[in-house]
Structures are given as structure tokens and as C-alpha cells.
Amino acid sequence: MKIMKFLSLATITMLAASCNKEGGVTNKPLKTQLDSVSYAIGMDVAKNVKATFTEFDNDFFVQGYSNVSDSTNILLEEAKAQAIVRAYFQKKQQEEAAKLEEEGKKNQEVGVKFLEENKTKAGVKTTESGLQYIVLNEGNGEKPTTESKVKVHYHGTLIDGTVFDSSVDRGTPAEFGVTQVIKGWTEGLQLMSVGSKYKFFIPQELAYGANPRPGGAIKPYAALIFDVELIEIVK
Known part of the structure; x- marks a missing residue:
């Protein structure tokens, strides 16, 4: 153990x-x-x-x-000592799981409220899946498909404005397959033409849900916001 x-x-x-x-x-x-x-x-x-x-x-x-x-x-006998330690850590794990569940529930409630209010704002469009977006600039190039690899600049924040990832801040565009990202991105990228810049408002079920990267700024069931510029379709 x-x-x-x-x-x-x-x-x-x-x-x-x-x-x-x-x-x-x-x-x-x-x-x-x-x-x-x-x-x-x-x-x-x-x-x-x-x-x-x-x-x-x-x-x-x-x-x-x-x-x-x-x-x-x-x-203490050795077996009892080991049992005490196991029980201690099991209790800690249960307490942490309960804490995360409660935080996740609050994050989900906050996200739902934010998106409900956001969808009524001028310029916001909502897809059938619940993805919300604003067209900041409409390009005139081709649109990617699920088979495409794209080059993009993006700036990602929590709904409170906390930046958790940004190729813009790093100064280097990112490249990846359209299906190699969260569901909200996969859907949103296919709405965009090359040269476009959109703002995505992504509900938790189209983002990382209950399983964001451990230790990161994104918490379970958090809604996310991304500014995304589609620079080119690489292939």
C-alpha cells in the first residue's frame, strides 16, 4: 500500500x-x-x-x-497500527470527496445561473447542445470538420474572469485536431470560418464536467469562457 x-x-x-x-x-x-x-x-x-x-x-x-x-x-500491534492509518486516510478521502461534491454542486449552480442570464444578452447565440457564442469577427475562409487540424489563438477564463490558459498570453498559436478538445470546442470550431474570432460560453457538460485537470484553476462542473481566433486549417 x-x-x-x-x-x-x-x-x-x-x-x-x-x-x-x-x-x-x-x-x-x-x-x-x-x-x-x-x-x-x-x-x-x-x-x-x-x-x-x-x-x-x-x-x-x-x-x-x-x-x-x-x-x-x-x-500498538502492527496490524492494528496499519488499520488505524488506513482508517485515518479513508476518512480523509471521504471528507475530501464530500467537500469536492459540495463545491462541484455550487459551481454547477453558479454556471447554470450565469448561462441563463448570458443567453439573453445582445449578440449571444445558443446551439441545441447549450453552447453559447458571440461572433466577434466573421471570416470568409472554409470551415473545419471533425477530420481537420486547426491553428488557433485562444484566451480561456472562468466566468469570474480568472485566466486559466491563454495562447495569446504565451504569444504562440496552438495546433490540434478538432476532436482532440472539449466538446464545446469541437462544436464551436465547426461553426467558424478561417479568419473568424468567436467568444464561446461553454456549459460544464461540454467542458470538463466532474474531471478537470487535478490541481488546476478549473474546478469540477465549472462553465468556461473562451475567445477563439481560427487562424488556419492545417490539414
Whole structure:
């Protein structure tokens, strides 16, 4: 189990690198390669512990390490210790899942309200799927198909204006297949002629839905806005 492997590594390396027999910090200088390797691993483990636990008792951590190392005064049987850790992480995962579900529900409600209001504004057109768009500039070139690869400039924001991705800001157009993007893009690109610039308002079900990129600015069930310029059909 990855969690148990991580905790075993933490027990061995963090304490071996940073604690003396009395449990105090040694603050020894690094003299050998092994010293540096040991210290570096301790740094990495400490970083992971801080990222994993919002609360952590270093004294009991040291006590557990020392008791097992010396085979004395062990307070928990190994099987029970592992069960406690599993239960702790299962509870944390359940709490996080519930939190994400609640945030996703709120994001969806906010997105629906935004799109309902947005579709009544001047210039906004709505397709059967729910995609909304405004024609900022209409080109006169050909339109891509699902078989096409296109070159575009785009600027993507959340409905609150937060920029999450922009080829415009990077200064380099992007190239990709029409079907290699979210559903809202696949549909919207086929409405455009080369030389056009549209603004897309994309409901969550045509964007990333419940599964945006982990750790990114886009949250589950978020509606998205893109300014898209179709520069050319590459093939």
C-alpha cells in the first residue's frame, strides 16, 4: 500500500537523518555524500508529511520510531497500527470527496445561473447542445470538420474572469485536431470560418464536467469562457 510504504520511509529516514538518540535535532554539518543523501531524503519526507497532514504530532512520531527500533514499550500491534492509518486516510478521502461534491454542486449552480442570464444578452447565440457564442469577427475562409487540424489563438477564463490558459498570453498559436478538445470546442470550431474570432460560453457538460485537470484553476462542473481566433486549417 502506497501510504504504508510512504510512512515506513518517513519513519526510517526522517528520524535517522534529523534526530539523535535523545530525540533532539542534531544540526550536524554535512561532510559526506551519505550525509547529504540522508539529509535530502529527510527534507523530502518532511515536505510530504507537511503536505499530507494538516495536524501531526512529532513527539508520538519519534516515540513510535524509537519503540519499534528498540523493541520496547510498543503501544500498538502492527496490524492494528496499519488499520488505524488506513482508517485515518479513508476518512480523509471521504471528507475530501464530500467537500469536492459540495463545491462541484455550487459551481454547477453558479454556471447554470450565469448561462441563463448570458443567453439573453445582445449578440449571444445558443446551439441545441447549450453552447453559447458571440461572433466577434466573421471570416470568409472554409470551415473545419471533425477530420481537420486547426491553428488557433485562444484566451480561456472562468466566468469570474480568472485566466486559466491563454495562447495569446504565451504569444504562440496552438495546433490540434478538432476532436482532440472539449466538446464545446469541437462544436464551436465547426461553426467558424478561417479568419473568424468567436467568444464561446461553454456549459460544464461540454467542458470538463466532474474531471478537470487535478490541481488546476478549473474546478469540477465549472462553465468556461473562451475567445477563439481560427487562424488556419492545417490539414
